[in-house]
Amino acid sequence: MKICEDREALHVMVQEAVQMASKGKVADYIPALSDKDPHTLSLAVFEGDGPCVTAGDTAEMFTLQSVSKVISLALALMDNGEAGVFDKVGMEPTGDPFNSIIKLETHSPSKPLNPMINAGALAVTSMISGHSVDEKLGRLLSFIHDMTGDASISYNEKVALSEYDTADLNRSLAYFLKQHHVLNDNVEDLLELYTKQCAIEVDATSLAKIGYIIANEGRHTESSRPVMPLHIARILKTFMVTCGMYNASGEFAIKVGIPAKSGVSGAIMAAIPHGAGIGIYGPALDERGNSLAGMKLLEVLSQRYGLSIF
Numbered sequence: 001m002k003i004c005e006d007r008e009a010l011h012v013m014v015q016e017a018v019q020m021a022s023k024g025k026v027a028d029y030i031p032a033l034s035d036k037d038p039h040t041l042s043l044a045v046f047e048g049d050g051p052c053v054t055a056g057d058t059a060e061m062f063t064l065q066s067v068s069k070v071i072s073l074a075l076a077l078m079d080n081g082e083a084g085v086f087d088k089v090g091m092e093p094t095g096d097p098f099n100s101i102i103k104l105e106t107h108s109p110s111k112p113l114n115p116m117i118n119a120g121a122l123a124v125t126s127m128i129s130g131h132s133v134d135e136k137l138g139r140l141l142s143f144i145h146d147m148t149g150d151a152s153i154s155y156n157e158k159v160a161l162s163e164y165d166t167a168d169l170n171r172s173l174a175y176f177l178k179q180h181h182v183l184n185d186n187v188e189d190l191l192e193l194y195t196k197q198c199a200i201e202v203d204a205t206s207l208a209k210i211g212y213i214i215a216n217e218g219r220h221t222e223s224s225r226p227v228m229p230l231h232i233a234r235i236l237k238t239f240m241v242t243c244g245m246y247n248a249s250g251e252f253a254i255k256v257g258i259p260a261k262s263g264v265s266g267a268i269m270a271a272i273p274h275g276a277g278i279g280i281y282g283p284a285l286d287e288r289g290n291s292l293a294g295m296k297l298l299e300v301l302s303q304r305y306g307l308s309i310f
């Protein structure tokens with residue numbers, strides 16, 4: 001059965017999954033995220049051959065945060081090729097929190113282990129081609145406009161500035177990487193670009209549409225036009241499985257089995273290979289930075305429709 005034909009069940013699943021929110025906490029280390037209502041939950045499912053089906057608080061806009069790391073990786077891979085990117089960033093999960101610095105020091109050579117942790121994402125963002133922060137951000141936004149069909153998508157200035165003003169841990173990671181020649185950028189420019197990238201604001205529907213393209217060989221929904229090469233869509237899905245939910249990726253693979261990427265805003269983008277793209281927003285997080293209600297919702301969806309890839 002097509003998920004999108006099961007509208008009533010989707011509404012019920014959202015109502016049930018949102019109960020998990022009371023066990024979580026909205027991220028507050030980025031001050032501008034802290035005033036979000038923890039009991040919000042929205043779901044969008046896009047299967048390509050009909051409208052995107054939504055349930056819950058679907059009007060809610062939210063920032064991509066770490067979900068943006070998948071999109072910046074696609075662009076950096078198109079700009080630099082696999083050899084260029086993986087010369088600077090590894091392909092292995094860390095088992096550490098997303099903002100950890102420890103493996104940078106204990107591993108030799110000192111390159112980030114993967115593009116989904118903050119250190120790796122900073123290195124990837126520094127590889128986006130362009131002559132200025134504005135040009136690089138503009139390219140990232142155009143890529144998102146193309147994938148979603150929504151040219152009004154931009155970044156939330158308040159969230160970007162709030163993170164930029166408080167991003168001392170990310171600054172430390174960037175200076176460390178610069179010392180070790182993983183990146184050469186001016187660190188403040190890189191932090192400006194990275195925080196604006198993380199603050200790109202979408203709704204669940206846009207997230208589902210991006211997920212659908214990654215799920216379906218990098219091809220655009222209506223025209224089948226390639227938005228990214230097949231091998232890049234595969235790389236993204238693979239990182240989503242191995243590192244997408246940070247140090248909860250193993251448990252998530254067992255319980256849910258769908259390539260997915262979370263962000264501390266409470267966003268989750270999921271891509272079922274040759275199937276649906278799913279966008280979720282539920283800002284109450286567990287201690288590892290993943291949306292509690294969002295993960296529950298994906299678990300229930302996976303069970304009901306047999307979505308595990310394993």
Ligand code: DON
Pocket residue numbers: 064065066067098099118163170198246262263264265288289290
């Ligand atoms: O760099 C940061 O800390 C945030 N902009 C993004 C982190 C994040 O979303 C981790 N996700 N679970």
